[in-house]
Amino acid sequence: xxxxxxxxxxxxxxxxxxxxxxxxxxxxxxxxxxxxxxxxxxxxxxxxxxxxxxxxxxxxxxxxxxxxxxxxxxxxxxxxxxxxxxxxxxxxxxxxxxxxxxxxxxxxxxxxxxxxxxxxxxxxxxxxxxxxxxxxxxxxxxxxxxxxxxxxxxxxxxxxxxxxxxxxxxxxxxxxxxxxxxxxxxxxxxxxxxxxxxxxxxxxxxxxxxxxxxxxxxxxxxxxxxxxxxxxxxxxxxxxxxxxxxxxxxxxxxxxxxxxxxxxxxxxxxxxxxxxxxxxxxxxxxxxxxxxxxxxxxxxxxxxxxxxxxxxxxxxxxxxxxxxxxxxxxxxxxxxxxxxxxxxxxxxxxxxxxxxxxxxxxxx
Ligand code: ADP
Numbered sequence: 001x002x003x004x005x006x007x008x009x010x011x012x013x014x015x016x017x018x019x020x021x022x023x024x025x026x027x028x029x030x031x032x033x034x035x036x037x038x039x040x041x042x043x044x045x046x047x048x049x050x051x052x053x054x055x056x057x058x059x060x061x062x063x064x065x066x067x068x069x070x071x072x073x074x075x076x077x078x079x080x081x082x083x084x085x086x087x088x089x090x091x092x093x094x095x096x097x098x099x100x101x102x103x104x105x106x107x108x109x110x111x112x113x114x115x116x117x118x119x120x121x122x123x124x125x126x127x128x129x130x131x132x133x134x135x136x137x138x139x140x141x142x143x144x145x146x147x148x149x150x151x152x153x154x155x156x157x158x159x160x161x162x163x164x165x166x167x168x169x170x171x172x173x174x175x176x177x178x179x180x181x182x183x184x185x186x187x188x189x190x191x192x193x194x195x196x197x198x199x200x201x202x203x204x205x206x207x208x209x210x211x212x213x214x215x216x217x218x219x220x221x222x223x224x225x226x227x228x229x230x231x232x233x234x235x236x237x238x239x240x241x242x243x244x245x246x247x248x249x250x251x252x253x254x255x256x257x258x259x260x261x262x263x264x265x266x267x268x269x270x271x272x273x274x275x276x277x278x279x280x281x282x283x284x285x286x287x288x289x290x291x292x293x294x295x296x297x298x299x300x301x302x303x304x305x306x307x308x309x310x311x312x313x314x315x316x317x318x319x320x321x322x323x324x325x326x327x328x329x330x331x332x333x334x335x336x337x338x339x340x341x342x343x344x345x346x347x348x349x350x351x352x353x354x355x356x357x358x359x360x361x362x363x364x
Contacts, residue, residue: 009094016086024075031071039063096124104131112139151313155195155327159188191327198329202312205336212258212340216251216364219290222260223281230267239274239297241267245283251364252290258337259361262345265330266294266357274298277354285363289343293358301349309347310335 006014040060043053053059096119106114115135116128166185169175204210227243234241263281270279277297284291301309301316308314312332338345342362349355 008097009090012090012093013086016090017083020079020082020086024079028071028075031067035067036060036064093121096121096128100124100128100131107135112142148312152199155313156192159191159195162188195327195329198327198333202329202333202336205333205340208340210258210337210340212255212337214253214255214341217254217256217259218249218251219254219256219259219283219292220245220247220249222256223263223283223292226260226263226267227281230271234271237276239271239276240278241271241281242278243281243283245281246285249283250285250290252361253364254341254343254361258341262334262337262359263292263294265334269330269357270294270296270298270355274354286360288363289360290363291358291360293356295354295356297354300351300353300355301347302351303349306347306349310345 043056043059047053100116103114103116112135115132119125119128163185166175166181170177170181175181201210223243223245227241231241267279267281274296275298278295279297280293280295282293282295305316310331313328314332315328335345338359338361343360345357345359347355347357
């Protein structure tokens with residue numbers, strides 16, 4: 001069998017054996033060549049000192065025989081012990097590697113909760129630790145994927161059921177076509193469309209594929225035009241929208257389009273959940289950052305809901321906001337967009353009194 005076909009354990013074993021054979025062989029050859037000569041010289045020395053040795057040749061032959069026998073048994077016993085030890089050692093190295101192979105194969109077959117145990121060999125231990133880190137992150141990705149599919153199915157089902165219901169009733173003549181029916185169908189279709197668009201945006205943002213073009217920008221003109229745009233849509237008895245911004249703003253390092261997207265989402269939400277009072281956009285500078293807050297006097301958010309507010313598909317009082325047309329994705333996208341620009345977004349709220357969403361962007 002060619003050497004490169006042999007398993008690691010056999011190779012380790014053979015290499016140990018080779019080392020042993022070379023060591024023992026050298027020992028035997030040197031012993032064999034030098035021991036009788038040294039013994040002979042020793043005898044000569046004794047004779048010089050006046051000791052008379054009657055059977056010198058027998059003595060040398062006897063020594064050689066004794067040496068040969070003891071060397072033979074030493075080689076047999078020592079060799080077996082070394083071979084046994086080397087087998088044991090190669091097994092100890094191989095065992096964790098075989099375990100790693102078994103577990104990685106299980107992992108590849110979708111058993112994502114499999115983890116490698118710690119090993120007493122530091123290098124294998126490090127390998128196990130990095131594998132386990134990778135496994136945990138893959139398991140997280142898989143879990144998120146399943147959550148998204150679950151959420152998505154749930155989100156798609158409602159508008160699809162409504163659409164199918166109306167279309168079937170129209171087909172069977174149970175209801176007559178009217179502008180109201182068509183407008184409901186259009187509303188549900190728009191909902192589906194918005195859901196798909198939001199999802200595409202979110203998936204890009206979460207995968208880091210969104211293009212963020214950071215540049216030094218003064219946000220004041222953008223804020224003014226946003227306030228103007230939204231104020232034009234406000235009803236007479238609706239909330240009052242105003243901008244509380246110092247006349248001179250330092251430039252920030254941000255993507256103006258993405259910042260506008262976040263502000264549109266925050267102001268849109270504030271308008272949706274505020275029937276009277278005011279919506280203030282406040283801007284201030286603090287600790288090398290520009291802070292922007294959208295403060296409303298609307299319905300507010302329950303304290304137990306606050307930790308979930310930036311989670312995708314999350315909405316308070318599901319039915320009501322679904323009716324209001326929200327997808328529950330806007331804030332998840334906003335948070336990701338702010339983070340991609342090096343900032344962070346926060347929320348504070350009191351039910352019945354209003355909510356404040358605020359975020360910072362680094363100064364240029
Ligand atoms: P949606 O498209 O449903 O508005 P968001 O992610 O923007 O999705 O918001 C998630 C949920 O957070 C909303 O459904 C709503 O329940 C709550 N929310 C967001 N902004 C406000 C606000 N200004 N006042 C009260 N509740 C809010």
